[in-house]
Amino acid sequence: MTKAEDSVRQATAQAHPNIALIKYWGKRDVALNLPVVGSLSITLDRLHSCTTVRFLPELAADRVWLNGHEDLASARRIGRFLDRLRERAGVRCGAWVESGNNFPTAAGLASSASGFAALALAGSAALGLTLDATELSLLARQGSGSAARSIFGGFVEWSHGERADGLDSVAHPIRPAQYWPLRVVVAVTSTASKAIGSSEGMQRTALTSPYQSAWVDTQEADLARARAAIEARDFEALAAVSEHSCLKMHALAMAAQPGLLYWNGATLDAMHAVRQLRAQGVPVFFTVDAGPQVKAICLPDAANAVAEAMRSLSGVLDVIECGLGEGACLIEAEAAGA
Numbered sequence: 276m277t278k279a280e281d282s283v284r285q286a287t288a289q290a291h292p293n294i295a296l297i298k299y300w301g302k303r304d305v306a307l308n309l310p311v312v313g314s315l316s317i318t319l320d321r322l323h324s325c326t327t328v329r330f331l332p333e334l335a336a337d338r339v340w341l342n343g344h345e346d347l348a349s350a351r352r353i354g355r356f357l358d359r360l361r362e363r364a365g366v367r368c369g370a371w372v373e374s375g376n377n378f379p380t381a382a383g384l385a386s387s388a389s390g391f392a393a394l395a396l397a398g399s400a401a402l403g404l405t406l407d408a409t410e411l412s413l414l415a416r417q418g419s420g421s422a423a424r425s426i427f428g429g430f431v432e433w434s435h436g437e438r439a440d441g442l443d444s445v446a447h448p449i450r451p452a453q454y455w456p457l458r459v460v461v462a463v464t465s466t467a468s469k470a471i472g473s474s475e476g477m478q479r480t481a482l483t484s485p486y487q488s489a490w491v492d493t494q495e496a497d498l499a500r501a502r503a504a505i506e507a508r509d510f511e512a513l514a515a516v517s518e519h520s521c522l523k524m525h526a527l528a529m530a531a532q533p534g535l536l537y538w539n540g541a542t543l544d545a546m547h548a549v550r551q552l553r554a555q556g557v558p559v560f561f562t563v564d565a566g567p568q569v570k571a572i573c574l575p576d577a578a579n580a581v582a583e584a585m586r587s588l589s590g591v592l593d594v595i596e597c598g599l600g601e602g603a604c605l606i607e608a609e610a611a612g613a
């Protein structure tokens with residue numbers, strides 16, 4: 276056993292999913308998850324991924340348990356991610372990883388964002404590496420792009436960066452959750468896994484969508500509008516730019532060849548219902564990610580009416596309500612065998 280392996284510990288960390296208001300879609304480097312555009316998100320409360328990592332000298336290969344089941348496919352992706360940490364710490368032993376979500380993995384709630392944020396924190400702490408939040412965000416990004424944002428709470432921006440090594444493509448907090456306590460009502464319209472994952476969808480879009488350059492060229496203006504709306508707590512302005520970014524991302528992806536169509540009928544019904552509510556004066560807007568679920572974002576007083584409207588739609592299977600939450604946090608870290 277090397278000296279580094281002698282000090283191996285185990286750690287447990289928790290992180291929340293985030294929802295992008297100004298969307299990430301497209302990579303300038305696939306291996307490092309470097310985005311072609313910056314993005315801006317809100318971190319949720321209540322829902323979380325909780326991950327424990329134990330580095331065990333007697334373990335030759337990594338073992339990964341997700342929601343109580345051993346997951347061989349994820350073990351490869353997680354193993355490659357942990358290799359970066361092992362290299363940094365000078366440790367070669369395998370890891371025993373247990374991760375669970377307190378929300379349905381297929382609910383379109385970015386479990387890869389919360390999962391890799393929790394894994395980055397638990398894995399680094401288990402190896403005794405002390406990384407600050409920026410270093411953790413850089414690390415989490417390499418597991419899943421949007422995980423860079425789940426390291427932080429509240430309103431978060433992730434810069435596309437310019438460097439080939441990605442050291443400037445990192446998230447940072449803009450405003451804390453308490454600054455503007457928005458509510459998020461998730462209308463679940465399908466629990467089936469999506470046919471085309473985000474990474475593949477982004478690549479197909481970049482290669483074949485005629486709107487790719489317009490998407491990249493207009494992102495900075497959207498980010499500036501969103502930052503200003505958050506700073507001024509101007510709900511109407513945030514609603515306008517967020518729905519624009521969402522619809523623009525889907526239009527971009529729909530125009531890929533073959534076109535990417537992440538919505539079902541209930542997705543459209545929920546989007547229309549949100550717009551009808553807003554026309555009646557209810558402060559709410561929608562956003563939709565690479566899947567069929569609709570996230571309705573509203574001011575706190577409107578949350579009950581929005582949730583009720585979503586529940587009344589026949590194609591909505593479940594409604595999950597949350598507020599804005601904090602960044603990733605360490606639950607415990609201890610020396611192995613302690």
Ligand code: 2P0
Nearest residue numbers: 295298299419420421473474564565
């Ligand atoms: C986002 N999405 O900004 C966008 C909007 C989906 C639609 O980030 O390949 O799982 O791991 O970097 O982070 C989902 O993509 O993709 C995503 P990878 P990720 O939230």
